[in-house]
Amino acid sequence: MEGIDYSxxxxxxxxxxxxxxxxxxxxxVRRCIEKSSRAEYAAKYIRKRRxxxxxxxxxxxxxxxxxxxxxxxxxxxxxxxxHQVFDNGQHVILVLELVRxxxxxxxxxxxxRLSEEEASSFMHQILQGVxxxxxxxxxxxxxxxxxxxxxxxxxxxxxxxxxxxxxxxTHAEEVRDIMGTAExxxxxxxxxxxxxxxxxxxxxxxxxxxxxxxxxxxxxxTQQETxxxxxAVDYTFDTEDFSGTSDLAKDFIxxxxxKDARKRLTVEQSLxxxxxxxxxxxxxxx
Ligand SMILES: COc1cc(-c2ccc3ncc(-c4cccc([C@@H](O)NCCN(C)C)c4)n3n2)ccc1O
Numbered sequence: 001m002e003g004i005d006y007s008x009x010x011x012x013x014x015x016x017x018x019x020x021x022x023x024x025x026x027x028x029v030r031r032c033i034e035k036s037s038r039a040e041y042a043a044k045y046i047r048k049r050r051x052x053x054x055x056x057x058x059x060x061x062x063x064x065x066x067x068x069x070x071x072x073x074x075x076x077x078x079x080x081x082x083h084q085v086f087d088n089g090q091h092v093i094l095v096l097e098l099v100r101x102x103x104x105x106x107x108x109x110x111x112x113r114l115s116e117e118e119a120s121s122f123m124h125q126i127l128q129g130v131x132x133x134x135x136x137x138x139x140x141x142x143x144x145x146x147x148x149x150x151x152x153x154x155x156x157x158x159x160x161x162x163x164x165x166x167x168x169x170t171h172a173e174e175v176r177d178i179m180g181t182a183e184x185x186x187x188x189x190x191x192x193x194x195x196x197x198x199x200x201x202x203x204x205x206x207x208x209x210x211x212x213x214x215x216x217x218x219x220x221x222t223q224q225e226t227x228x229x230x231x232a233v234d235y236t237f238d239t240e241d242f243s244g245t246s247d248l249a250k251d252f253i254x255x256x257x258x259k260d261a262r263k264r265l266t267v268e269q270s271l272x273x274x275x276x277x278x279x280x281x282x283x284x285x286x
Contacts, residue, residue, distance in 0.1 A: 027047070058164070070163060101155065113241075125157070
């Protein structure tokens, strides 16, 4: 893994920093303005792990992996773009395009569930972003509604974020040691088996299930119960939550929530599925 090409000048000399807009375990995201252009960006401050044995912060190798993934995926309409990278000693700072519509998670929470047309449109865009990743042999491995941002409140244009767990899946080395958010992880993650691009497709099925019903298919009262439900592929299309949902939508979900990763729809097959395919041409041009 080659190193990171940092910008030479200090971040604070080139940007004005404003309010915090989000945060994660080892990262804080703040709105910032580039002094030269007056353009707004999102600055993701990633705390660097200072000692190999420490549990605080992110190892530089993992940060370099995320930067390399963002640079590889750059300039796709459904993936957040990276503008510049800085190192201020304690943090690596990723300067990213700023999006104002908030998380898809909030959009769902306000509505509880979406219409099939809206859900299909969101999933079509998420699949376009995942198609770009998978074309580059990159698996996201942490797909969930919190990592899908809306460009603006009243537009359905989405951007995928948070590539901190993503991996370039070459045949050279197996990846097993990734653990995303319990309710979205595939059986192979729970069972510590080799991960693959199809691991993302399981999460696509879980996200679709949530968008259409407001319920999470495998969520249990404890994390262990959730993992047990996942490895048993124990879910139902509960009559109440799915009362008005089409058989086509349920078929799409059913072809993704399969224990054998090889049997799940690929991203291309998902985009060709009749519940997803009939998107208007202008949707493709976004
Ligand atoms: C590229 O990786 C990331 C990008 C961003 C990002 C980039 C641009 C941008 N514009 C607005 C926001 C934003 C708006 C509301 C909440 C959040 C964020 O804190 N929640 C993201 C979910 N979380 C689990 C990472 C971020 N962002 N967030 C956040 C976390 C990332 O790991």
